[in-house]
Amino acid sequence: MNKIFTKLFYCFLLLLISIVGNAQIKFIESISPEKAGKNDYITLKLTVENASNIEQINPPSLSDFTILGGPSQESAVNNINGVVTQTLSLLYTLQPKKTGSFIIGPSTAIINGKTYKSNSIKVSVSNKASSNNGQNNPMAGLQSPFAGMDIFDEPKRQERYDDYILRNGETVQDKVSKNMQLKLQTSKSSCYVGEPILATYKLYTRLQSESNVTKNPSFNGFSVVDMMQQIDQSSYNKEKLNGREYNVYLIRKAQLYPLQAGTIELEAATLDNKVTFVKYENGIGNNGTMFSENVSLSSKPSSINVLPLPDKNKPSNFNGAVGNFKIEASVERNNFSTDETGKLLITITGSGNMQLLTTPEIEWPTSFEVFETKGTDNINTGTIPLSGSKMFEIPFAVSTLGKYTIPKISFSFFDPTTRMYKTVSSVEININVSKGVGIAANNTSIKEKKAPLSLLNRIFSNRWLVVLFLAWLILTGVIIWMRNEKKKDNKIKSAVVEEKNISTEVIPEPISSNRNYLEKTADCLARENCIDFYTLINEEMKGFLKSKYYLPKEIINSKTLGAALDKSGVDNSLILQTQALLSDIEWQLYTPFERNERLNEMYSKAQTIIQLHHRQYD
Secondary structure: OHHHHHHHHHHHHHHHHHHHOOOOOEEEEEEEOOEEEOOOOEEEEEEEEOOOOEEEEEOOOOOOEEEEEEEEEEEEEEEEOOEEEEEEEEEEEEEEOOOEEEEEOOOEEEEOOEEEEOOOEEEEEEOOOOOOOOOOOOOOOOOOOOOOOOOOOOOOOOOOOOOOEEOOOOOHHHHHHHHEEEEEEEOOOEEEOOOOEEEEEEEEEOOEEEEEEEEOOOOOOEEEEEOHHHOOOOOOEEEEEOOEEEEEEEEEEEEEEEOOOEEEEEOOOEEEEEEEEEEOOOOOOOOOEEEEEEEEEEOOOEEEEEEOOOOOOOOOOOOOOEEEEEEEEEEOOOEEEOOOEEEEEEEEEEEEOHHHOOOOOOOOOOOEEEOOOEEEEEEEOOOOOOEEEEEEEEEEEEOOOEEEEEOOOEEEEEEOOOOEEEEEEOOOEEEEEEOOOOHHHHHHHHHHHOOOOOHHHHHHHOHHHHHHHHHHHHHHHHHHHHHHOHHHHHHHHHHHHHHHHHHOOOOOOOOOOOOOOOHHHHHHHHOOOOOOHHHHHHHHHHHHHHHHHOOOHHHOOOOOHHHHHHHOOOOHHHHHHHHHHHHHHHHHHHOOOOOHHHHHHHHHHHHHHHHHHHHOOO
């Protein structure tokens, strides 16, 4: 019976939202640019506006295009003159297979159980040379900075060494070992948990080659901030190595923030190189034979000693922040009525592991009703460590008039330069809440000034009557459905009871912060072709949450997990991060395209969130 009333409640809630709510769901398909060259990159964007429960988005047929990347996900919340608009977008990076005019058909989305269809779009592909190749492709250069590029052709100022000449008695292996090296360089070999390390992979070469990255390190155990987008992949530097000068190309550059103490190994990167040689049979002359050899280069792995943060003098409100920060707090208005909503603004500025900062603890007055927190990042990823600010907007309401004080808000962090914990605080905030005038008093004068309403408008101006009438219709339908499905429902209830009785006998596995709860996923990543990645990370992430919080398996998903974690006292910011991760994993499971370039990023996010869950009770 509880199941029936639960369904009835959700039906009623959806009906109420559809009638009373002002926002309308929109599903839009767009492309940029609409006119492109045959070698250009094109971005297809599928955007859903004002949807609270997106179950699935199916892209259109893209048989005339090669899918280079995606889907990547974007989300945003806009507030314009009090009207809040929420958007979720999926982006695909495409390249045309041929020239001509193409119609990309509509996409479909399932939202709240209902199927929506987007618009179709037209794209024209001409035979002209590309003028924007790489500018419209967000993935360009990340996986293969040397793809299709002869690194000795441009720029012209590049030094041409004669090491490409293969003389009598010399072998390709000897030439490569003496003139090409892939090296990993780190800014330090030891650091604290949360303190950044700069890892740089460089190719040192004196040979002519075309090179492609075939294996990027996954950086397991770190929160990763990639800096590749700030590097010009076509440029190079000159450096000396063991007394010899080389042309040096940047392969990858990233900030690594350790998530746990211990010795963590940075994996090797691998480059496949097509190296060009000239062979002379009898000394140097004009009859040299040019040929190419495929050569694979790998860097040597490196180990980082990560020190645990000290327990001595650790503040009770410390939540993993490492760096140097300050905090400010204010309210939008210090004077408002009981009819209005206030907003507390907390801004943390400084440098450190800013991507992992969570909402500070706040001592709210007892009569305050607090709503969901919204976080906004303004972080500069070009500095080491990260710098900038992180703002937390917390709406609240007060039902009783009076004068209130929000106490100082304290924020604690560990400063690795001084090896000490520090605590900074905001100032107290005084608020004066007056009695509201009430909505009914305002409506009287408005009604007197309005023109007579049409029949349809008069019906919908009494929305609650419409809601009650439709609710009565729904209730009648549910009662009829109950009679027809009673036997089936009883069987389902019996099965649920039996499953719960069995599950209560299972003793959850003990939780340890030193254990890798994504072990199967990590093993899959180590393989050359990890086709089961998203299935494994989905199972292991949910298994961790089940063991950590003793949750029934059936409620561990992106839609229903929030309430369960809230009851367990998990920080609201961490709940949102966990739900977003599970949602992203579920998207990747049920969209039809391969996205191998996101595996390491997804794994790193999951490890970060697991560590944050451990810190809840440390």
